[in-house]
Amino acid sequence: MSHAVLACEQMAHADRWTIENAQIPGTTLMENAGAAVARAVLERFGHARRALVLCGPGNNGGDGYVAARILQESGMSVTAYAFGTPRGGTDAAIARSRYSGAVEPPEEFEPSRDDVVVDAIFGAGLTRDLPERVLVALHKARSATCPVVAVDLPSGVNGDSGADLGGALTADVTVTFFRKKPGHLLFPGRQACGEVVVADIGVRAEALAAKPPVIFENVPQLWGPVLPKPDATWHKYSRGHAAVFSGGKHATGAARLAALAAQRTGAGAVTILGQPDALDIHAAHLTSIMLRPCAPDDSYDRLGELKGCRACVLGPGFGDFTTARRLALSILQEADRTGLRLVLDADGITAFASESKALFDVAHAVVGQALVLTPHEGEFGRLFPDLAEDRSLSKVDKAVAAAARANAVVLYKGPDTVVAAPDGRAAINTNATSSLATAGSGDVLSGVIGGLVAQGLPLWEAACAAAWLHGEAGGAAGPLAVAEDIVARIPVAFGLLNQGRDTRAPWP
Ligand SMILES: NC(=O)C1=CN([C@@H]2O[C@H](COP(=O)(O)OP(=O)(O)OC[C@H]3O[C@@H](n4cnc5c(N)ncnc54)[C@H](OP(=O)(O)O)[C@@H]3O)[C@@H](O)[C@H]2O)[C@@H](O)CC1
Ligand SMILES: [K+]
Structure with a gap:
């Protein structure tokens, strides 16, 4: 290869x-x-x-x-x-x-x-x-x-x-x-x-x-074959349902970006869960994304009511660390029964800054894997301080060690994003441009991962594909892109996959 x-x-x-x-x-x-x-x-x-x-x-x-x-x-x-x-x-x-x-x-x-x-x-x-x-x-x-x-x-x-x-x-x-x-x-x-x-x-x-x-440059050959093949018999739920947890009424944009990105990535249905006053704000902005009210203490139950939901994104703009911890642990504890996979980003990661062991323990108790972590450098240091400081380790070594420790796919962000799996595989992403260095860009990425996981992709492949699609979408959006532009260019990134039809999966 x-x-x-x-x-x-x-x-x-x-x-x-x-x-x-x-x-x-x-x-x-x-x-x-x-x-x-x-x-x-x-x-x-x-x-x-x-x-x-x-x-x-x-x-x-x-x-x-x-x-x-x-x-x-x-x-x-x-x-x-x-x-x-x-x-x-x-x-x-x-x-x-x-x-x-x-x-x-x-x-x-x-x-x-x-x-x-x-x-x-x-x-x-x-x-x-x-x-x-x-x-x-x-x-x-x-x-x-x-x-x-x-x-x-x-x-x-x-x-x-x-x-x-x-x-x-x-x-x-x-x-x-x-x-x-x-x-x-x-x-x-x-x-x-x-x-x-x-x-x-x-x-x-x-x-x-x-x-x-076990180390690769992140190219479509790595994950193209597991992208869903379009099928005329699909209905919206069989295409995959993703959920995104919203922050409070003054921090709704991040969840909206993640939800829109999941939808643009091909999830057939996307639901935002949040408190009623936050959903009022979402309702003023969204049309085809569903909204489901929940209170902090019943948010896990409301999630369980979503038909065919396979992936949820927790963290972008979330704000409430206590609820984030409780939700993440509940999702992982029940993951074998529900089949639900968790993309934990931003505040969802920071919520476990001094309690990472609780997260890693429940993630290890899952048969297989149910967790994707998407830390940037600062967040990585909060969850894995010893690895972050170890100057003898490369970024790949750090990501691979973190993935094994957390039993999670770890997407360690940066201009050279590394996506590591607990089994030691790692992909280094090489198509990121400065366009991605804009507020909300990370929220879009977590939504793309959620959208792909909702469609049934294995977690490592989903995270690798997301990093690549995000990079291409950012490049297509140009140097002055804002996060909304990156979402809008996700179909352009999928279109590039079609150009390499011989080695990559077909896409509409
Ligand atoms: N058949 C093959 O393997 C092929 C290999 N190929 C080529 O070989 C390269 C690797 O070759 P290499 O292993 O000889 O290492 P290389 O980088 O030349 O350095 C070693 C020398 O430098 C010395 N040295 C090191 N650091 C130093 C320092 N800071 N300050 C001072 N000295 C230092 C070190 O000294 P020593 O540590 O032993 O005292 C030793 O003398 C590879 O990059 C590719 O270009 C191709 O030809 C294809 C076939
Ligand atoms: K040289």
């Missing part, structure tokens, strides 16, 4: 497996890697005055020496700069020996804006902060404002976490091999990488068979 994302250790395993089992020498893989880098340079920056290739002591540097040789053979003026010497007998040493052009010490590196810099100092093997002479060279390249092509990763970016250990260049293009790594998709790494080109260097996909990848 080309959308699988490999940890650096898995990538190293795939390299080794290919070398040992497919009898492809490491030098061949490195030749292919260096050739892919040279191709990227020539295609984009072949007009540059010089190619200045910064080569580290490991295999990343080896790729650099191969690229330097091929660029020179193609007629470019090339200088390599050696940041350390490859150990004798290594593939990198062989690559170094095959390059016959100039190799200078780092101090000689003086780029100008007409040059192209190839950053091949460190890749997957980066283990510690960058040495001073590397920082100096990267600073010179940044000051020269010349184009940069990074080999595997910009040096200084951690391939597993995307963390910048300090000083990494922002590349125009990053050429990586076989599959992307988390560091290409998680911020700040994603920003440092620029365009990411994934080159086939001969590493065999069978290398992954023994231990299939």
Whole structure:
């Protein structure tokens, strides 16, 4: 699966497996890697005055020496700069020996804006902060404002976490091999990488068979096959019924956005539950969404009266933490009997800030899973303070640990939203734009999840699909979008799925 994302250790395993089992020498893989880098340079920056290739002591540097040789053979003026010497007998040493052009010490590196810099100092093997002479060279390249092509990763970016250990260049293009790594998709790494080109260097996909990848880029292939297929025999309740709990009369907008988003996502019926004075406000705004009055202490009973209801959204604008806790716990305690699934967002999450164990305990008591949590960074820290503070964990690690702890699908929001399942699967979303950074955007997202869960999607797939649809809808709504515009563009996002009909589920 080309959308699988490999940890650096898995990538190293795939390299080794290919070398040992497919009898492809490491030098061949490195030749292919260096050739892919040279191709990227020539295609984009072949007009540059010089190619200045910064080569580290490991295999990343080896790729650099191969690229330097091929660029020179193609007629470019090339200088390599050696940041350390490859150990004798290594593939990198062989690559170094095959390059016959100039190799200078780092101090000689003086780029100008007409040059192209190839950053091949460190890749997957980066283990510690960058040495001073590397920082100096990267600073010179940044000051020269010349184009940069990074080999595997910009040096200084951690391939597993995307963390910048300090000083990494922002590349125009990053050429990586076989599959992307988390560091290409998680911020700040994603920003440092620029365009990411994934080159086939001969590493065999069978290398992954023994231990299939569990991290993915969030693409429609992951969940398209489980989207509902339109059926002429549908009626509104068989399409799925979603419920949204409203906040008080001065905080109704969030629930309305979630409800409208659930409806636009395809739920056949959507009901807002709330106190009568809040419903009066909703009634003035809504037409096709049903309204059901309830008091705080009978809200769970009223929910149970909704025909065919499979999903409810609790939290957007809700305000009342005590009722939120009682409702969430009741829904989960009865989930096996009712089949009801809970999307807990915003105030619904904050309500459990100092009582998360009660939530996690009832979620674990459910046979299967009934809970989706949608925290942004601050909310994540309220439910999982130890994970939030652990600097040794990547965003993917944190989301996966949180999902296991809570027995919930955790959609950890941000520009690089991660959707994790308790079984260890994680998808990194990559289509979010700044349009989504607007009030009410999160309410829309929780409604989209609720709408998909109401239609019977498994929770992880529903949350992944929702993150993608939300991203596309936001992009379609443009840079000055408000939350209502994002709701209105959800059908546009579904339309994009139809364009890839071969691999994605059909949609009307
Ligand atoms: N067959 C394959 O595997 C293929 C791999 N490929 C390529 O290999 C790359 C991974 O290669 P790699 O494992 O050699 O790691 P790499 O990033 O070159 O760094 C290791 C060297 O740097 C050193 N070092 C690290 N951090 C440092 C620091 N902060 N400051 C100073 N030194 C530091 C470290 O020293 P040590 O820690 O051992 O003392 C070691 O000498 C991968 O990104 C891809 O480009 C492709 O060719 C395809 C085939
Ligand atoms: K690099």
